[in-house]
Amino acid sequence: MSWIDGVRARLRFLLRRSTLERELEEELAFHIARETERNQSLGMEPSAAARAARVSLGVAERFREEVRDEWAGVFAGLWQDVRHGVRRLRRRPGFAAVALITLGLGIGANTAIFSLVRSILLEPLPYVEPDRLVMFWTARADPRQDTWLSARELLEYRQATVSFEELAAYTQSNANLVEGEPERVRAAAVTANIFAVLGTPALHGRTFTPKEDWPGEDGVVLLGHGVWQRHFGGAPDVVGRQIRVNGITRTVVGIMPPDFLLPLDYREERPTELWIPAAIDASQNLPWGSRSYYIIGRLARGVTVEQATADLGRAHAEWARAGVLGDGAGELDRAAVPMNTLLLGGVRPALWILFGAAAVLLLIACANVMHLLLARSHARRREIAAQLALGAGRTRIARQLLVESGLLGVLGAALGVVIAHAALRTALVLTPVNLIRMRGVELDLQVLAFAALLALAATLAAGLAPALRLSGLNVAGVMAASRGDVASMRRGARRLLVVSEIALSLVLVLGAALLARSFAELRRIDLGFEPRGVLTLRVQLPGTDYPDQERAGHFYRELVDRVATLPRVDAAGAVRVLPLSGTIGDWSLTIEHRTAPGATPAADWQIVTPGYLETLRLERTSGRFLTAADDEDGPMAAVINETMAARYWPGQDALGKRFHLGTLDQPWIEVVGIVRDVRRNAVVEDPRAEMYLPHAQFVRAKDGGSPQLGMTLVVRADGDPLSLLPLVREQVRALDSDLPISDVRTLDAVTAAALAQPRFTTVLLGAFAALALVLAATGLYGVISFVTARRTHEIGVRIALGAEKGAVTRLIMRDGLTMAATGVAIGLLGCVWLTRLLAGQLYSVVPLDPWAFAAAPAILLATAAIASYVPARRAAGLDPMTALRED
Amino acid sequence: MPDTNAQVLPGTLDMLVLKVVSVRPEHGWGVGQRLREASHGAFDVNQGSLYPALQRLMKHGWVKSEWRDSERGRRARYYRITRSGAARLAQERASWSRQVEAVSRVLEWAY
Numbered sequence: 001m002s003w004i005d006g007v008r009a010r011l012r013f014l015l016r017r018s019t020l021e022r023e024l025e026e027e028l029a030f031h032i033a034r035e036t037e038r039n040q041s042l043g044m045e046p047s048a049a050a051r052a053a054r055v056s057l058g059v060a061e062r063f064r065e066e067v068r069d070e071w072a073g074v075f076a077g078l079w080q081d082v083r084h085g086v087r088r089l090r091r092r093p094g095f096a097a098v099a100l101i102t103l104g105l106g107i108g109a110n111t112a113i114f115s116l117v118r119s120i121l122l123e124p125l126p127y128v129e130p131d132r133l134v135m136f137w138t139a140r141a142d143p144r145q146d147t148w149l150s151a152r153e154l155l156e157y158r159q160a161t162v163s164f165e166e167l168a169a170y171t172q173s174n175a176n177l178v179e180g181e182p183e184r185v186r187a188a189a190v191t192a193n194i195f196a197v198l199g200t201p202a203l204h205g206r207t208f209t210p211k212e213d214w215p216g217e218d219g220v221v222l223l224g225h226g227v228w229q230r231h232f233g234g235a236p237d238v239v240g241r242q243i244r245v246n247g248i249t250r251t252v253v254g255i256m257p258p259d260f261l262l263p264l265d266y267r268e269e270r271p272t273e274l275w276i277p278a279a280i281d282a283s284q285n286l287p288w289g290s291r292s293y294y295i296i297g298r299l300a301r302g303v304t305v306e307q308a309t310a311d312l313g314r315a316h317a318e319w320a321r322a323g324v325l326g327d328g329a330g331e332l333d334r335a336a337v338p339m340n341t342l343l344l345g346g347v348r349p350a351l352w353i354l355f356g357a358a359a360v361l362l363l364i365a366c367a368n369v370m371h372l373l374l375a376r377s378h379a380r381r382r383e384i385a386a387q388l389a390l391g392a393g394r395t396r397i398a399r400q401l402l403v404e405s406g407l408l409g410v411l412g413a414a415l416g417v418v419i420a421h422a423a424l425r426t427a428l429v430l431t432p433v434n435l436i437r438m439r440g441v442e443l444d445l446q447v448l449a450f451a452a453l454l455a456l457a458a459t460l461a462a463g464l465a466p467a468l469r470l471s472g473l474n475v476a477g478v479m480a481a482s483r484g485d486v487a488s489m490r491r492g493a494r495r496l497l498v499v500s501e502i503a504l505s506l507v508l509v510l511g512a513a514l515l516a517r518s519f520a521e522l523r524r525i526d527l528g529f530e531p532r533g534v535l536t537l538r539v540q541l542p543g544t545d546y547p548d549q550e551r552a553g554h555f556y557r558e559l560v561d562r563v564a565t566l567p568r569v570d571a572a573g574a575v576r577v578l579p580l581s582g583t584i585g586d587w588s589l590t591i592e593h594r595t596a597p598g599a600t601p602a603a604d605w606q607i608v609t610p611g612y613l614e615t616l617r618l619e620r621t622s623g624r625f626l627t628a629a630d631d632e633d634g635p636m637a638a639v640i641n642e643t644m645a646a647r648y649w650p651g652q653d654a655l656g657k658r659f660h661l662g663t664l665d666q667p668w669i670e671v672v673g674i675v676r677d678v679r680r681n682a683v684v685e686d687p688r689a690e691m692y693l694p695h696a697q698f699v700r701a702k703d704g705g706s707p708q709l710g711m712t713l714v715v716r717a718d719g720d721p722l723s724l725l726p727l728v729r730e731q732v733r734a735l736d737s738d739l740p741i742s743d744v745r746t747l748d749a750v751t752a753a754a755l756a757q758p759r760f761t762t763v764l765l766g767a768f769a770a771l772a773l774v775l776a777a778t779g780l781y782g783v784i785s786f787v788t789a790r791r792t793h794e795i796g797v798r799i800a801l802g803a804e805k806g807a808v809t810r811l812i813m814r815d816g817l818t819m820a821a822t823g824v825a826i827g828l829l830g831c832v833w834l835t836r837l838l839a840g841q842l843y844s845v846v847p848l849d850p851w852a853f854a855a856a857p858a859i860l861l862a863t864a865a866i867a868s869y870v871p872a873r874r875a876a877g878l879d880p881m882t883a884l885r886e887d
Numbered sequence: 888m889p890d891t892n893a894q895v896l897p898g899t900l901d902m903l904v905l906k907v908v909s910v911r912p913e914h915g916w917g918v919g920q921r922l923r924e925a926s927h928g929a930f931d932v933n934q935g936s937l938y939p940a941l942q943r944l945m946k947h948g949w950v951k952s953e954w955r956d957s958e959r960g961r962r963a964r965y966y967r968i969t970r971s972g973a974a975r976l977a978q979e980r981a982s983w984s985r986q987v988e989a990v991s992r993v994l995e996w997a998y
Contacts, residue, residue, distance in 0.1 A: 023954075023964065027915055030963045031934065034916040037959075 081403040088404060092376075096408070098778070099372050103412025103458060105771055106365025108419025111451040113358040113764075115424065115443060117351050121344060126259055128199025129298075130339050132165075134305060135263060136295040136312065137342070139335035146264070146342075147334070148585060149293050151278070152286035154191075157295065160315035163308040163336075165300045168194035169293040170262060174540045174710060174742075175245050175274050179231045182740040184540050185224075187245070187274035188262055197298045198263075205239035205254030208277050212253075215279045221250040224273030225258035245274065247544025264294060266343045288324055289588060289662075297336060308336035349840050350761045356837075357511065357768045360504050362454065364775045367501045369412075369462040371782050373405055374494060377466040378786075398467045405463025406456075413455030417443060420451070427764070465493070495819055498776075498783045502823025502860060503830065505769070505776040510831045510856035511838055512769035515762040517852055518842040522758055527751060528678030529579060529616040534714055534747035535721035536578055539732065539739060541709040549699040552707035553632055555735060556695055559713065560609050562731045568718045573612030574695065574711040576605075578747070579678050580754040581712075586688070591648045592658040592668065600663070603644050603689040604680060607698050607708045613639065613675060615716045616747075623655045623673030630672075630694040636701060637694060639673040644689035666703045669693070683754050684843055714747065721746050761841055773863055781867040784816045788875045800880040808876040809869075816868025817861070824857045831856075900932070900940050902979040905968060908950055909976055914963040915941060941966055949975050 032053045039049035089096040124130050136157075138147040149157075154169045161167075168191045175187035192208035201207065202222065211217050221243065223232075232238045241252050256275070265271040278293075280286070299308055312334045319325050325332055377384075384397055421443055539559070546552040556574050564572040577584045586602040594601065610626045621642060630637045638659075645654035654674060660666040677687040693701055698708050717724050725744060732741055752759075788795070795808060835847035845852075907913060907921045919937055922930050944950040949972030957963035968976070 026962070027938070027964045030914065030957070030961060031916045031938075033961065034959075035934075038920075 078399075078403065081400045082407060084400065085404040085407040089407065095372060095376060099369050099408050100412050100415055102365045102368045102372075102775060102778070103408060103455070104415030104419055105775075106362040106458065107413050107416025107451055107454050108423060109361050109768060109771070110358045110454055111416055111420035111443070111447060112423040112427065113351070113355050114450050115420070115447045116427070117355050118446065121348055121351055125339055125343065126200075126261075127339070132299040132301075133198070133263075133339040134297045134299060134308060134336035135339065135342055136297065136334040137337045139309070139313070139333040146294070148291040149295050149334070150286065150288055150291045151280040151293060152288045152290075154280070154293060154295055155282055155286070156319070157312070157315060160318065161308075161311045163300055163303045163311040164297040166193055166197050166298050168197040168296045168298075169278065169280075170194055170296075171278065171292045171294070172262075172264070172272070174538075175276075176247075176540055176542050176738075176740055177227065177231060177243075177245065177274070178738055179243055181231075182738050183230070184538070184740040184742040185227055185274050186265075186268070186270050186272045187276065188272045189278040190262075190275050191278050191280065194262075194296065197296055200257065200260050202254035203257040204236060205252070207254055207256075208275075212277045213279060215281045218277040218279035219248075219250050220253045220277065221245055222254050222256055222275040223252055224256055224260070224271070224275075226271075227273045228255045245276065247542040250276065263296060263339060263343060291585075296339075299336075305336050305338050309334075312336060347757065349837075350757065353511075353837060353841065354761065354764050354768075357508055357765055360508055361768050361772055361775075362458065364501050364504050364772050364779075366458050366461045367497045367504075368775050368779045368782075369405075369408065369458070370465060371494060371497055371779055373401075373462055373466040375782060375786050377401070401467035402459075402463050405467070406459045408463075409455040409459030412458065413451045416455070417448060417451050420447075427760070494783050494786070498779050498819050499823040499826065501776045501779045502820050502864065503827035505772040506824050506827025506856055506860050507830055507834055508765070508769040508772040509859055510827070510852055511835065512762070512766045513852035513856050513859075514835060514838055514842060514845060514847065514849055515758070515765050517849060518845045519755075519758050519762040521844045522683060522755055525679065525683055527579070527683070528676050529618055529747075531747040531751045533718070533721055534615065534716050535724050535728065536712055536714050536743070536745055536747055536750065537725070537728065537741045538710065538712050538743040539574075539741055541736075541739070543706060543709060545736070545738075546707065546709060549632060549696070549707040552709055553696050556609050556711055557628075557631075558735055559731060560611055562734070563713065563715055563728055564611060566715075566724065566727050566731070568724065570716045570718070571611055571615040572713065572715045573615045574609045574713050575612045576607040576708055576711060578712050578714070578750055579616075579680050580683065581750050584680055584690075587661055588663060589648075589659050589661060590663055590666075592660075594648065601648055601659070601689075603640070603691045605661075606690060606692045607695050607711070608692045609695045609711070612714060613692065615714045616678075617716075618678060619676040621674045621676060622653070623671070625673055626692065626694050631696040632700070634697070636667055636669040636697055637672040638669045639675055639692040640671050641675055641677045641687070641690045643677050643687040644691060645671070645674050647689050661702050664703070667700060669697075669701060679754075683751075712743070758841070758843070773859070776860070777863045777867040780816055780820065780864055781870065783819070784812065784868045785871040785874075787815065788812055788871045791875075792878065795875050795878055796880045796882075799878060805876040808878075809872040812872035812875050813865065813868045816864055816872070820861055820864030820868075824860050827860075828853065828857065899983070900936060901944060902976065902983065903930070904937070904940050904944060905949060905972055905976040905979070908966045909968040909973060912953075912965040912967040914957060914965050916963075918966065944972065947975075948972070 032050070035053035036046075036050045039052050040046060044052065125133075127133055136147070136149060148171075149169070151169070154167060158164075158167050170188045170190040173187050173189065174184055177183050177185055190208075192210050192213040195201065195207035203225065205222075207222060208220065212220050223238065228234055228238060238252050239254060242249050243252060244250075262272050297308065299305070316325075316333050387397060388394065424443070541552055541555060546555060560572050560574055563569060584604045584606065587605040589601040589603055591601050608626065610628050610630065613620075613625045623639070626637065626639060640654065648654070648659070649657055654671050657671050658668040659671070660668050675692075677690070679685065680688060680690065695708055695711070699705060713728070715721065715724060715728060722744075729741060732739055798808060798811075799805075831853070832848065839847050903922060904918055907918050907925070910921075913921060915934075915938055918941070919932050919934065922932050941950065941952075945952060945966075949969055950966045951969055952964050952966050954962055954964055
């Protein structure tokens with residue numbers, strides 16, 4: 001079979017290349033020997049005979065290549081081109097380095113952002129059919145805010161709605177675990193069906209059964225993978241064991257897989273690692289208003305989010321008509337919010353913007369590499385014309401050039417992956433907590449494939465034009481032409497490249513300027529407290545050891561007193577929820593003598609010890625702060641914020657007025673002080689009504705129940721607050737040796753975390769803009785240098801005819817600045833339209849911010865001036881004689 | 888050297904080389920010699936075409952090569968025709984004859 005012979009021969013060639021090369025050499029040597037012999041027999045001198053033999057073979061090198069071409073077809077030729085390309089790149093290390101770094105940065109930035117986009121936006125949430133999962137958020141806020149619902153509402157929604165296959169709920173808390181080293185872990189009380197609703201089975205053992213949802217049957221617990229490993233060394237026989245959680249003995253029924261997160265864990269630093277049944281007692285007449293649950297719904301098949309929201313609205317309207325919700329019903333309207341929007345809503349636009357910015361950066365990088373290749377191809381045109389004249393095929397030449405740029409692409413991609421790897425590590429440090437999924441961000445095959453694709457695209461984009469141009473060279477034209485003619489041919493394209501580079505850079509610089517402005521505005525926001533120099537740490541008392549106010553009150557009073565007298569400590573106190581570290585929630589109130597209609601009064605409830613307000617340096621506008629006299633037996637007192645005062649006692653002095661918690665017969669509380677508002681839930685929010693109740697009086701204020709067990713200690717000190725930690729820890733130990741402390745941070749870190757997302761976006765876009773600026777400057781510099789070099793002759797004439805150095809410098813610089821100005825003008829036009837995309841990311845800065853629109857062009861023009869000044873100076877310094885002799 | 892040195896007719900080199908190695912295995916230089924002799928010096932094959940032609944034939948599997956000692960005792964690569972090469976030669980030969988015949992007829996044509 002002849003084709004099989006052929007294939008076999010080809011394979012043999014590919015596999016045994018070097019052998020064949022050697023054979024070819026030997027065969028040719030044999031040929032020359034025989035030819036020489038023959039020539040001698042015809043009467044030639046030996047040396048002449050040998051020479052003639054060699055001549056008869058033609059130029060040995062070319063001959064060999066033809067024989068090889070006969071064989072190798074595309075592959076071997078390609079290999080040869082690659083080696084050729086490597087040699088060329090090595091011969092010009094400067095060119096290679098600039099091109100590689102440019103491509104590497106472009107590809108690296110894109111690869112890094114792509115891996116973020118992929119793992120955060122493109123990969124589905126790790127639940128079964130996450131598209132069918134929703135949470136109930138308040139319908140009255142835009143953007144919608146999370147909200148707590150009561151157990152009663154959960155049960156009622158189950159009855160009143162038809163859009164859901166199932167509703168589950170959970171409430172977040174903390175648990176002290178004393179197996180081994182005492183540790184405080186995040187825990188959640190969940191309805192038994194929550195694991196089924198989310199679609200995650202247990203790793204070992206089982207999840208909860210419906211029976212365990214009932215009070216009395218709920219002595220069970222599920223362990224998180226982390227807890228299992230840390231406290232039980234991953235022993236499988238933990239399932240079935242009894243452990244004490246918050247002082248209560250529970251049986252471990254299962255271990256959850258390591259990646260299982262409750263929905264809102266995505267915005268927390270630490271995930272939930274312990275689950276206990278919520279044990280909602282449906283047989284009781286549960287109150288409507290006791291809200292502490294997040295509700296998760298799995299939509300019935302075919303039901304849309306809008307239909308579900310309408311369903312919720314209908315149920316709400318019914319209850320409002322029936323009057324079960326009280327007169328604040330309007331605020332309790334709920335909407336179904338898709339899990340995806342809820343978890344990623346804030347991040348998504350920011351990431352897409354960064355992705356777009358990275359793409360722009362890559363375009364600039366490609367333009368720059370194209371420049372470099374064009375400049376190189378110009379320098380090589382004579383060489384290539386010579387190759388063409390000697391009979392090299394045009395496709396072969398084009399291929400050779402493309403291979404060379406492909407080589408740049410491949411090496412650039414490799415460098416890009418390295419850069420992306422480093423960039424991701426940096427990004428992980430900067431990342432906002434709600435990008436927690438970045439824990440799973442890796443440079444895997446998919447990401448590498450993306451980088452390879454970029455490299456290919458970049459190679460084609462940057463290399464095709466020069467390759468086509470050169471392979472299509474008119475041989476005679478090039479050989480005959482003086483330099484000037486050819487240069488002018490190419491100048492148009494190169495100018496176009498520079499102008500677009502500058503326009504693109506302007507877009508990035510302007511975007512970064514807008515974000516920077518906005519971030520500066522965010523930083524300028526008066527938080528209402530002084531975050532510098534404060535140590536914070538969380539303590540959670542177990543309810544079993546501290547069942548009543550006497551015990552809990554004593555503990556916190558003692559702790560604060562002891563810590564406040566430590567050396568270097570200025571002030572200390574404790575608070576239920578630190579500002580900017582979580583949603584605080586509100587409590588409905590009754591205001592004395594209030595007749596105004598409308599929503600039920602409510603205020604965010606803060607529980608503090610004396611010393612807290614002073615430690616955070618809240619500003620008092622009237623009245624007093626809380627003191628040790630506001631204790632369990634003292635008259636009921638509260639400090640409120642200005643917003644609360646203005647809302648419930650408009651036009652009056654709120655000082656001395658009274659209110660009480662809830663709508664029943666709780667004891668009256670007197671307003672003893674008014675403080676300025678602080679930013680509570682987020683840096684950017686409308687101020688909310690807030691009250692500060694003394695820890696000692698909380699149980700009385702709500703008329704019974706358990707004391708506030710979890711508090712965050714705040715300590716203001718000279719010097720580094722964290723260095724106080726050992727001393728503070730000692731005090732906690734002295735009071736209760738089993739008590740773990742957690743969340744040790746400075747208040748500065750807490751507030752910084754609250755700005756993590758805008759910081760993330762700003763820093764990244766800023767970095768992209770800076771890179772773009774450098775690339776555009778390099779591009780401009782390159783073109784000006786190139787054009788100037790082409791004009792050496794002309795400049796020499798000018799100088800010889802008496803042009804001043806200044807005039808020459810101006811001439812060249814005008815060229816560069818004209819290009820820059822054109823690019824800036826085009827870029828500005830684009831920005832007018834593009835900056836609108838940033839609107840959602842801006843705080844107190846409009847997309848058409850005049851400051852940014854002035855600064856960005858100024859930055860670019862200044863950069864352009866510098867980039868063209870250097871070659872202009874060089875041109876002005878030309879020696880006319882040398883210049884004229886050139887060419 | 889006679890002035891009648893001519894290039895081999897385009898497209899016929901492969902056929903001629905096949906013919907030469909079909910008689911007996913030859914090394915590259917020998918193929919050139921045989922062509923020159925057989926054509927009475929009319930074909931002086933450019934070596935730059937001969938070796939690529941041999942490689943081409945090998946690639947198609949029409950000839951194969953082996954290394955053995957030459958008549959001068961030096962190792963040389965000998966080319967030998969394969970079975971598919973022989974078939975190919977027969978085919979080329981037939982088509983060549985048809986062409987020559989046709990061309991001759993045209994040239995000898997008269998009213």
